[in-house]
Amino acid sequence: MARRVQYLVIGGGSTGTAIAHYISLHEGRAIRLIEKGRVGWGQTGYSTAIIRLHYSNEVVARMALTSFRVFERFEELVGGDCGFRRVGFVVAVPEDLRSGLSRNVAMLRSVGVETWEIGPEELKDLVPQVDVNGIAAAAYEPKSGFADPVSTAQSFAESARRNGAEVAEGESVLKLVAEGGVVTRVLTNRDEYQPDVLIAATGVWTNALFGQAGKLLPLKVLREEIGVFTRPAEFTGDHPVFADLSSDYFFYMRPHGERETYVGSIEPFGHQECQPDDAGATISRETFLSYHERVSRRFPAFLRSPFSPRGWTGLYDVTPDWHPIIGRDTELKNVIWAVGLSGHGFKLAPAIGMAVRDMALGRKPELFEEGFFSEERFLKGEPITTTYGIGVVS
Ligand SMILES: Cc1cc2nc3c(=O)[nH]c(=O)nc-3n(C[C@H](O)[C@H](O)[C@H](O)COP(=O)(O)OP(=O)(O)OC[C@H]3O[C@@H](n4cnc5c(N)ncnc54)[C@H](O)[C@@H]3O)c2cc1C
Numbered sequence: 001m002a003r004r005v006q007y008l009v010i011g012g013g014s015t016g017t018a019i020a021h022y023i024s025l026h027e028g029r030a031i032r033l034i035e036k037g038r039v040g041w042g043q044t045g046y047s048t049a050i051i052r053l054h055y056s057n058e059v060v061a062r063m064a065l066t067s068f069r070v071f072e073r074f075e076e077l078v079g080g081d082c083g084f085r086r087v088g089f090v091v092a093v094p095e096d097l098r099s100g101l102s103r104n105v106a107m108l109r110s111v112g113v114e115t116w117e118i119g120p121e122e123l124k125d126l127v128p129q130v131d132v133n134g135i136a137a138a139a140y141e142p143k144s145g146f147a148d149p150v151s152t153a154q155s156f157a158e159s160a161r162r163n164g165a166e167v168a169e170g171e172s173v174l175k176l177v178a179e180g181g182v183v184t185r186v187l188t189n190r191d192e193y194q195p196d197v198l199i200a201a202t203g204v205w206t207n208a209l210f211g212q213a214g215k216l217l218p219l220k221v222l223r224e225e226i227g228v229f230t231r232p233a234e235f236t237g238d239h240p241v242f243a244d245l246s247s248d249y250f251f252y253m254r255p256h257g258e259r260e261t262y263v264g265s266i267e268p269f270g271h272q273e274c275q276p277d278d279a280g281a282t283i284s285r286e287t288f289l290s291y292h293e294r295v296s297r298r299f300p301a302f303l304r305s306p307f308s309p310r311g312w313t314g315l316y317d318v319t320p321d322w323h324p325i326i327g328r329d330t331e332l333k334n335v336i337w338a339v340g341l342s343g344h345g346f347k348l349a350p351a352i353g354m355a356v357r358d359m360a361l362g363r364k365p366e367l368f369e370e371g372f373f374s375e376e377r378f379l380k381g382e383p384i385t386t387t388y389g390i391g392v393v394s
Pocket residue numbers: 010011012013014015016034035036037038040041042043044045046047048049050051149171172173174201202203204205209224225226264313314315316338339341342343344345346347348
């Protein structure tokens with residue numbers, strides 16, 4: 001006999017745990033979150049967890065700002081630690097993207113983001129190690145930074161538990177049964193459930209799971225490799241998170257501790273398609289060398305880094321416009337999607353949690369028009385447009 005559950009959340013990453021947290025503030029005992037592994041050990045655990053506000057779409061920028069305000073006061077608002085570190089954020093662009101950057105900065109300021117445009121000389125004052133060759137302008141956010149993704153997910157899950165939710169680790173959804181346009185049964189390795197509302201926060205595993213119930217979303221699984229570089233003695237301490245949108249650079253980096261920097265790619269078409277369980281491998285030597293070449297052209301101090309290829313491989317669940325799918329499914333009436341976060345979803349987790357809470361409780365979401373992030377935008381040929389058209393930094 002299937003156990004009835006009012007809100008069944010599948011997936012214990014930053015997305016699913018944030019959703020469980022926000023619903024639990026209203027209906028704690030009515031939630032069960034099911035995670036096949038451990039909370040935060042999916043793609044969340046591979047994330048560089050950068051928290052920036054620079055977006056070119058106003059709706060997404062507002063979501064990033066709403067989320068940022070949660071990360072800033074996490075202990076007070078959620079409880080526990082999210083490991084937020086404020087090191088600042090810089091996005092640098094070449095001449096052809098300069099007017100787009102100025103437009104973005106104006107829009108961001110109009111919604112309340114503390115950011116401004118700086119020229120190459122000011123950038124050099126801010127980060128003396130940078131070679132500004134080819135940089136026409138940059139946007140600077142002094143208050144942004146990065147967090148600890150696993151602590152964040154665990155803290156959200158802990159809060160949900162405190163509010164009465166069941167958070168089940170090591171429980172795997174094996175099968176979904178849909179009848180009459182509704183998912184009626186969710187079978188796991190432990191039990192069988194009948195959900196009133198089924199929330200999918202299953203990231204790269206979404207199509208593998210929902211495909212069995214006849215539902216496939218327009219999602220690709222793309223590989224993202226992160227290189228770990230040791231900085232030389234003259235470049236220790238913090239540096240701002242830095243994203244370089246010049247096409248012969250296309251990298252981002254963030255500090256890790258006193259001497260290390262994580263580097264990733266923002267090449268729009270450079271990510272290889274792969275399978276949902278392909279994460280975890282070390283970085284390839286070829287990618288590490290390519291990152292090293294680009295990073296040390298921009299920050300010559302890296303030429304004096306010891307050569308020791310280190311890093312890891314994570315996966316992005318990517319939609320055609322690199323923005324998420326959030327909202328009710330049109331065919332499976334009790335399913336709400338929170339997937340397709342396209343490599344930038346960690347920072348949006350609190351806002352996604354709030355929006356999905358609103359939908360699950362039958363309210364209008366406050367943060368965006370219902371339908372804005374729906375799958376139908378692709379069927380209608382109306383993707384969310386962006387200034388740069390460069391995937392993950394859009
Ligand atoms: C290398 C890398 C760097 C990134 N850097 C950034 C960044 O700097 N800033 C940023 O904002 N975002 C970044 N992201 C993106 C961000 O980390 C993700 O969008 C976000 O963490 C995804 O969280 P999620 O909860 O949706 O997915 P996941 O963390 O993958 O969680 C999904 C969970 O669902 C569970 N699950 C799946 N199927 C089942 C099943 N059948 N039964 C039970 N459980 C199941 C999985 O075990 C998993 O834990 C990065 C991602 C990667 C890979």
